[in-house]
Amino acid sequence: MMFTKEDLQELVAYQAEGPLLSVYLDVDPTELTTEEYKLALRQMLKQANGAATPADLTAVENYFSHEYDWSGRGVAVFSRVKEDFWRAYSFAVPVSSNVTVARKPYIWPLAALLDAYGSYAVALVDRQELRLMLFAMGELQTTEKISGEEVRRLKKGRGSSGGPGRRGGAPISSQREEEVAQRNIREAAKATERFFRKYGPRRLILAGAEPTLPIFRDELPKSLEEKIIGEFSADMNASELEVGTRSLEIVQAVERKREDELLETVYTEAAKGRNGVIRLDDTLGAAHEGRVQTLVIAHDFHRPGYRCQNCAYITDHALETCPFCGGQFAEIPDATEALIAKVIEDGGRVDVVDKEEHPKIAQFGVGALLRY
Template identity: 55%
Template sequence: MIDEKELRKLTRFQSDNPILSIYLNVDPTEHTSEEYLLSLRRILEEVEDEANPEDIAAVRRYFEHEYDWSGRGVIIFACVKADFWRVYPLNIPVASGATVARRPYLSPLAALMNAYGRYAVILVSRQDAQFFLFQLGELVEQQVVAGSQVRKLKKGRGSSGGPGRRGGAPISSRREEEMVTRNLREIAKEAARFSRRHKPQHMILAGAEPTVAQFRDLLPKSLRGKVIGSFGADPGTTKPELLERSLQIIRQAEETRKAEIVQAVFTAASKGREGVVGLDGTLSAAHEGRIRTLIIDRSYRAPGYRCDHCDYLTTQALDTCPFCGGKFIEIPDAAEAVVTKVIEEGGNVEVVDQNPQLAPAGVGALLRY
């Protein structure tokens, strides 16, 4: 399984040869492997002009003959010429696409690792709790925590109450609530220990709604800050169900995070300082090497021109390059070219799906000073 150390190693890798980066969604609940091979063929066709044919062939060979179609997503970085080949099958969904640059395209992988890398699901009830640690969609740790004492006061007794219940139901139910609170407090302490030991990036709470709310309030502040969502579940919820529900919550959290970045770009752009919106402004900023984070609508494509000497990108049909006097060549997708440029300069790329603010503009960026 890929970890932070491996990601850092990938960050340092670059080559004078083009590196082919492949993200392929292979979720078996959505399509068949034949259909995924077709979508692979489509995304490979899109990068045919820039990619080394040997790399394309190696990727095809891998999916046709080696891959066992387990998991939900596969990431490959290939550069046969530099003897570089990395495959990461993942148990989480990825968005399919191919990119060619002189560095591996790591932004989506880094985002996946931030979101799904290491998170805890706490399934809590009034009596006890189960802690689960998931790493990229795989269960790696599990712990059962029994609260020391919830005697079921009402169970097994006559409905009219007996000795010691002279005050009637209110007293016994109050006593039960006190014990539940004590239990939840113990569970919260244990959760803090679990968190110190395993260092999850996020936490998700599951259980009956009022219990979850009460438990959340009992968590230490530092832990409460890690909670990204909760869902209703009973103590018998299976692990695959917990995984599914938690993946949904993370996906929502990811969408929120991306929407916030888009918002930040538009705000910065409106102040005219550290942001740009639209292809022309983004291409100029890219040429100045000022892009910190590029945001791009997934379906956005735009033809353009590239200077064959200094790589300046523009949407305008100019005779000669204003920077170096070089000649322009027409390229089918200037947006993809700017993605490549930002990757090679070590910036971040956020591919955004169906954001109503970004969609009409297509592309934008947060800038360095």
């Protein structure tokens, strides 16, 4: 079942009465074996033990042991047994493994997936033909092929067929070939426009070879040119698998760039003392005041901490009494998990990023863009 915007909206709107377990599992078969992923899952669920209910942990374990067929590259499940709430989705695109417990589903990795992979088209073009492929969540949805007039190849040693006709030095047949190719490329651009009107993909990737690709790009209307996120070289007979793989790489690079820019913005805003904070203590303070709009946190960042038993203020410092209400603190095993839950419940966005892909996050571990 394809994950859609409607599914996301349903998850966004869901408000649980108690702890709801959200689990993302990377199951990319090209990276590790099923057994290794099962082991990773068990370790993640162990971490959630205490925050999540035993019933939800069991439901997720049962799903991966008995129901899930281990297809695709990523899985997301949401469980709140007590309220009969259960959703499971499988994806052809990768997700980062993650377990979250909050009174709302942890939906931001899905929002990012829809954003990045929701719908894009690949236009593979040469001097005669055009192949259009529509992808949603990394899966090929539909494909169209348009063939223009044949562009005859100029034979070497034309002999008598060349005849007397020459204009400006270029052989007539060669000039005509160029005209035919130009016309085909122009038609290809128009067909691409029709395809976009019909299916409405958000992004466009170009594929083909020089010198056709830049000519095709120039023929596209501005509205389509703005949707182009990258191009790769491929010949007309490239397999769907190859086109899918190459275009996925481009989409992933775009997503990494978005995360890079987010980190840069958080860092700059924090440095200027404007709408950003970095490091755990400042971020916890902003979260307590409900000011976090977007939380950005390193994937493996965990710190023990303390929670005020009166007002739920979370801190990573051992304090005598709560600075907000004078209440007493209780130790909690993971202050960052409590932080993520708080931001989710307040309707903020959470971006968990990988340290290898984004070395910048290692400088502060966690930060946030603020609402005000």
